[in-house]
Each structure stands twice: as C-alpha cells, then as structure tokens.
C-alpha cells in the first residue's frame with residue numbers, strides 16, 4: 001500500500017470523504033501513520049488542506065517522509081499530538097478521518113476534540129472493534145449517519161461509517177441499529193451477512209464458556225443473548 005494504491009479499507013474511507021465531505025474539504029486525519037490517506041486525497045485534489053496527526057514519533061516520521069516524497073508539504077501539515085489537539089481553529093477543519101483504532105478510543109478522541117472543528121463537520125470513521133460504543137456516542141452527540149460499508153480483507157471485516165454533525169439532533173437509533181448499523185441493516189450486503197455470521201459464532205463460543213463458569217457473569221450473558229437475537233433476526237431474513 002502507498003498513497004497511489006490504497007488498501008480496500010482505506011479506499012472505502014477515501015470514497016466516503018469524496019462523497020460526503022463539504023467542499024472545499026479541509027481534512028484532519030488522526031492516527032495518520034504513513035499519511036497515505038491524506039496524501040491520496042490531496043494528490044487527486046479532493047482536499048485543499050489537511051492536518052495529518054499522530055501521537056507517536058515513529059509514525060510521524062513516516063508521515064513526514066511520505067508527504068515530502070509526494071511533494072505535498074504546501075497542502076499537508078504533519079503534526080505530533082494526541083487526537084484532535086493537533087487541530088487549531090484557524091485550520092477550519094470540516095472533515096475528520098480516524099481509521100484503524102478501537103471504537104472506544106475514537107469516541108474519546110472525538111468527545112475531547114470536536115469543539116475544534118467547523119460546525120456541521122463530516123466524520124469518516126473506521127474502527128477495528130467497538131462500533132457499538134462509537135455509534136452510541138455519535139447518536140447521542142447529535143450526528144446523523146449518512147452511509148456505512150462493510151468490507152472483508154483476508155480474514156478481517158471492517159466497517160466504515162460516514163456521518164455529519166447536526167446540531168440539536170436528538171438520539172434516534174435503536175439498540176439494534178447501534179450494534180449493526182442503520183444503513184447496513186437496510187443494505188444487507190454480502191460482507192455484512194458474513195461478518196455477522198462470524199460474530200454469532202464467536203458470541204456462542206463466549207456464551208458457552210461463561211455458562212460453564214462457577215459464578216456466571218449474568219449481565220454479560222444477557223448482553224450476548226440480546227446480540228444473538230438481533231443477529232439471528234437479521235440473518236434469518
């Protein structure tokens with residue numbers, strides 16, 4: 001993978017930025033690592049300015065090297081820092097991408113930093129795990145989910161969520177929608193069904209081990225049973 005050949009996962013994020021970001025797009029890519037995504041978008045003229053942020057020095061050095069080798073120093077500012085602290089009001093960032101982290105960490109980064117963004121900003125998010133916690137936060141913080149995708153790369157399934165801030169919007173997702181995704185439930189794509197069949201198998205395994213414990217964790221068992229019910233309802237369609 002590089003800035004001209006993105007992985008299938010990052011290509012989906014790229015497509016959602018092109019489809020849903022406000023124009024002109026001023027992007028912050030948080031946890032940028034090699035900065036392939038902002039470089040790819042800048043090379044095609046899809047962003048006019050980007051902040052590529054990372055909390056660790058090694059990834060930051062890779063990002064600087066990539067930006068420089070692509071001749072994009074005038075369009076992409078590479079910055080070291082935690083989450084959205086790298087964004088200044090004067091950057092006028094209207095779009096944020098966060099990919100390849102856990103959903104809870106992404107939620108914490110957003111909760112701490114969305115005040116630094118332009119109003120009605122777009123988020124394109126790809127959490128490796130923890131999408132339920134992430135969607136719950138988005139719903140309660142006034143975001144509308146515009147689109148979602150599931151894709152498979154090797155053994156791994158990835159979900160990508162595109163959403164926009166709607167100030168004043170009240171929470172509207174059901175528990176099942178927070179777990180499985182409101183747009184994905186409508187689309188019922190092949191990767192979505194395969195992912196949830198895999199997840200059901202993993203949940204049944206955990207359920208069986210918890211049931212054998214001397215003092216079963218009843219709360220977790222109830223949660224697993226609820227999730228299995230949602231999955232079975234959908235896969236049975």
Ligand SMILES: C[S@@+](CC[C@H](N)C(=O)[O-])C[C@H]1O[C@@H](n2cnc3c(N)ncnc32)[C@H](O)[C@@H]1O
Pocket residue numbers: 010030031032033034053054055056059081082083084098099100101109
């Ligand atoms: C697995 S890489 C993902 C890289 C790229 N976004 C992608 O999806 O291919 C995760 C990156 O997030 C960075 N990271 C982790 N926590 C962070 C935080 N709180 N703020 C900024 N970057 C963070 C890590 O240093 C690492 O470079």
